[in-house]
Amino acid sequence: MGWIVEEAGFDPERVTTNGNKFMLGNGAIGYRGTLEEFTKDQLTACTFAGLYDKVGDQWREPINAPNGLSTRFIVDGEQLSLFSSEYESHHQSLNIENATFQRSTVYVASGDNRITVKSQRFVSMKHLDLILMRVQFHSSEDCEVTVQTGIDGDVWDINGPHLENYESLKRDGVIGLSAVTHELHKTVCVAEGIVWEENQFPENDVRGADTIYRSIPISCKAGTTYSFVKYVAVISGEQGDSPMESALSSVKAAMNTSYEYQLDRHELLWKRRWELTDVVIEGDKEAQFALRYSIYQLQIIAPTHSERVSIPARGLSGQVYKGAVFWDTEMFMLPFFLYTQPDIARNLVMYRVHTLEGARRKAAEYGYRGAYYAWESQDSGDDACTLFNITDVFTNRPMRTYFRDKQVHISADAAYGIWQYYEFTGDETVLLDGGAEVILECARFYYSYSYYKEEKRRYEVLDVTGPDEYHERVNNNAFTNALVKMTLEMALKCLDILKMNHRKAYDALIERLDFAEDQHNLSRMLQGLYMPQPDPLTSVIEQFDGYMRLEDVDQKTLKSRILNKNEYLGGGNGLATTTQILKQADVVLMLHLFKNLYSQEVKKANWEYYEPRTEHGSSLSSCIYALVASDIGYADWAYRYFMRTATIDLTGESKQYVGTLYIGGTHPAANGGAWMAVILGFAGIHMDQGRVCLNPSLPGGWDSITFAIQIKGQRFRLSINDIEASIHSEIGNHSAQAFVIGTEERTLEPGNGLSSRYIGKERGDGLVG
């Protein structure tokens, strides 16, 4: 363990999940953890961030680039393969500290000849178009080996084929394969050069319709190691660009350095990233590893290079979920970046600024004003979510779902991200650069969406789907109403800030958006918006109007009614739809987001009510139960839910199908949730009016946690053990920062440290037997 994910032996059943588990990436491209001899049949994929394609009526989804790492060995006329060849051992590992993937396989060829193949690869964090792989092999006996290495353009597509008009070339020893996307005619290029480390070998070119390979026959001497490095560039370009030229020169430039040189640069950047983000847990190696692995997964998909892409719900692990960006980013991943790498956080939130026009189009399409963000957002911000998003397993017919139409909280999520970034960093430019416009347009959308109930003198938010997607089209979902209220507040605060600090921009914005009347509308609506309250007797907040009247069935009974293991529990005739069973944290998520607004009693009552009724059909659920469990002192429950969240991509035990739809891949929201469970949960950190509050409650067995955070451009190093929290303000910081440890408020000057004993939460473990 430590920093290494490893697996010995080869299990064909694990090829798919290992593709996720051993992933590499740099935010611009992701490369699945498959072996270099694998093809699309093993779901090999080199996935672009932010590049999408649509074929016919099929789903629009990201493009997988041709595989520039493709390499196979032919010994005595037979291709070595873990599926069909005899092998003595196989071992593969991922080093999450420096983001390298290694494999080592010993095949048994004819006679007793052991052929050992090793490789190491990394997706450069320095040059975002570069992937490097070093391949080494030797045999125990003299033999004839043919190495075939090149670019495989026969890529894995779910709703493709996305690439057409393939062209291959070879120039100065560098090979290239280009293709054009079906919908937008963008060019996708992969160039590859190889450098043998000891000898040179003559090679033959082998070209297919969508492949270009070098075929290199070698008379191997027993015991001699042969090795070469592949330098691969993966680039896309608009019509009229010359991406192939860029790819070729990128490869050539890299070839003029060395594998070690590039790896050094790569490792250096990873070292810096870990300095910013690592969380050291003393006393629980398993938790330590799972958390680091979660952070690793977030780092390989974080866009450092662009504010026009955000993080898809399945990261860069392929085309699942259409490569679309959901609310997952703002609500489950953003806190990690906000506290550790606000520059990346800015990219993520600015993505919503760049997709505002799509959100306006969606609002208008449904007859509303303002901005209704895409439930499944891609490059343009238009909604990739289809109206029939699930297939009914009983009839094999498309099922009408309301994810796209009714999950209106997405606009609040988008606005919240921007606001959170502003609050954490104090960076008003994000508001001036379009963030304010997004927030105002989202608030306007909610005014346009909601209704006034005259009889009750209140505004209501009707016909929505909250986080619990098993209950579509409900009225006054407590979570959604709370987020609508928050959006109204943010919009009004935002206007105040602009008016105070940027009067010209304020005037221009109000005029351009014709917002004067809506400003009054928002104020009035904020006063009158209905917020479901805790029941006076039970303290439970009803998830939506009428929830409590649904069948209160236990999960075991519900599951006994299932007729097909892949049947969708929500939707028109779903088994959960008519019951109180919920897919994921809904009211409880609200209690996390607005933790200061609710008493411990209310939080406990709701956690206890909803927890047994939650099916956790979403990977977004467990971390929220962990967070609120921490908050209310249910430490054992918090730990259990944290571990479930933190290990999801290590065990691969998540839901793989909904209806007939494959939904496997990585789970960045759960990865972000794991980080939140530790920092916001166990360390109990939250921001309150500019002060950093700590309310720690470490799991039993944990000696300490140590980590760094950034607040308004200043860095702090925190270490928390069972009784004491220590904080150090970095010497480069510019001003004093207030901290509240437990109930004690302290101010910390730059370069100084403080320690404070805290009183742990009263432990009550609720339902734990």
Added chain:
Amino acid sequence: MGWIVEEAGFDPERVTTNGNKFMLGNGAIGYRGTLEEFTKDQLTACTFAGLYDKVGDQWREPINAPNGLSTRFIVDGEQLSLFSSEYESHHQSLNIENATFQRSTVYVASGDNRITVKSQRFVSMKHLDLILMRVQFHSSEDCEVTVQTGIDGDVWDINGPHLENYESLKRDGVIGLSAVTHELHKTVCVAEGIVWEENQFPENDVRGADTIYRSIPISCKAGTTYSFVKYVAVISGEQGDSPMESALSSVKAAMNTSYEYQLDRHELLWKRRWELTDVVIEGDKEAQFALRYSIYQLQIIAPTHSERVSIPARGLSGQVYKGAVFWDTEMFMLPFFLYTQPDIARNLVMYRVHTLEGARRKAAEYGYRGAYYAWESQDSGDDACTLFNITDVFTNRPMRTYFRDKQVHISADAAYGIWQYYEFTGDETVLLDGGAEVILECARFYYSYSYYKEEKRRYEVLDVTGPDEYHERVNNNAFTNALVKMTLEMALKCLDILKMNHRKAYDALIERLDFAEDQHNLSRMLQGLYMPQPDPLTSVIEQFDGYMRLEDVDQKTLKSRILNKNEYLGGGNGLATTTQILKQADVVLMLHLFKNLYSQEVKKANWEYYEPRTEHGSSLSSCIYALVASDIGYADWAYRYFMRTATIDLTGESKQYVGTLYIGGTHPAANGGAWMAVILGFAGIHMDQGRVCLNPSLPGGWDSITFAIQIKGQRFRLSINDIEASIHSEIGNHSAQAFVIGTEERTLEPGNGLSSRYIGKERGDGLVG
């Protein structure tokens, strides 16, 4: 034909539909058209009006009384049966003029012995608890016949057993069987006496757990006719009553008269009913018969005796649809009674007064004020409609439907019935006797139900199901909004009338209902209520918000997607739900109800748009298409839809299953629709501010129609031929009445007649090929 429904031969496949087709009844009890030797296996039923029972969690439904007509013949030790015995001929008929049922069967017994069994029966219109049957038989050879006749308490129950604690008795030759209902412990009694017409025969009593029979062995002489009359009384009573005593004395009293005497009294009443209701069509015997048959069906189920029962959607033809009263009564049957027998109409509308408390409970249950009438109403007015009203054929699981929750137009329908009665009769007592309260409470319910859309400055009616049940939970259904508006108007007019004419009652009502503020609310809402308008380009009125964006598929394509012939096309995953295919007239029904508010152009455009998209999955649909087709001059279409409506219970070709649910039975709404199609459609009669307007358009081939109507207590006789309408005001009428024939207004004094040539509608037959 003429007045006789007949069928020769015996087809076991037609036993169920013949049970409907040959029905007898008198509004208090219905007796299915089965043969006297039949049992529950052939769906024999003697169904009470207004008496319901519920067992466990099953559906509450009407009670079938023990069968007092049960009679079987045993010849040479074998029971004669059309299913198993050899027979030479079988013939059965229903005379709709005097409401008698006849059968005649010639069985072939051992050797060449022909046994002829004949019977005639009627359900007395004079004594509503009485059923009489005369049985005659003879044989062609001497033989031993045992007649078994008595009371069969082993009744057909869909969701029973409803009867328990059976007791039988025999007193003074009269036998009786009583039982107690499961839920409310009401007593159900059947008494029976027989009188032989020539000889007396000794009899043995045969009693079973739920049966009591007389067994009468007879040595039959060849060629001698033996005959007896059964006098049967069917009575129910509350706990503590002595219904058995009533039943016994009812039978005895009848036995002291004769079959002929009772038949005379019965026929006399039927003659009177036909005088009031017959429509004579010259030139089209088929239409003449179908219309008379429809009127017959309405007469046998009309409650002349009570204002606490109304007409169930399947009449008194059994337990189908829970014996519940739907909107069918007010919207499809009431016009017939209003124009012909306003005393019965009063009973029907007063039923809503007596069930107001149930409607208040339903409104409160859903969090609204006012009266939300039951979608499926029984004795108490509580809703018998279940939340899971259909079974999914693919999973055999109950399917959540929203008939009960969302078909809010039912309250307007109930209020409309009362108001219509008031307008037709001028009888203000119906308002004072509770009708006004119903109308006010329904209007209040709509205010409580609706929302204000501030942005659009209008009230909207959200989340409803209109007549087209394939589209549940829609917003601003044009039909529903129109009915809500009408209800607001009725409520305000009603208040004006009471204030003007009955000031004390007005003050008391306003105070009792605490209605002062709501009176203002209703006025304001009436001003601001959103009414979907015809599209400026197409003149089509969108059925509900977003309807036009649904898939515009043709019916053939839709039906090609059907996987199971009984699958429900509506509901969560229904095939029609996501398309523009509608179950039944919806916008077009609105155009009928408010025909004066829409231009011919709008009516034509909507009829043409919706007609090809209407699946007519409800028997309420065709008559409305006939009516509007008449209105717009599409005479051929009108005739086609009229005949479809008028023959539904003659052909038995209606939908028999929805999901796994049997929905067969009679179709009184279609029967009422057939009458409407002729009188309101072809004759083009409607009321406009106290004037009777005629706008005739007879189908091709019809020479004339002649009929009577009653308006405000005055009777008029109308005769319309191709060019002229003649009207006669009865001599007993009290005042002048205004008529408008075409565009000509005429006033008719009591005892006088008038004739007026009219200009027929311009004929355009739209889509007819």
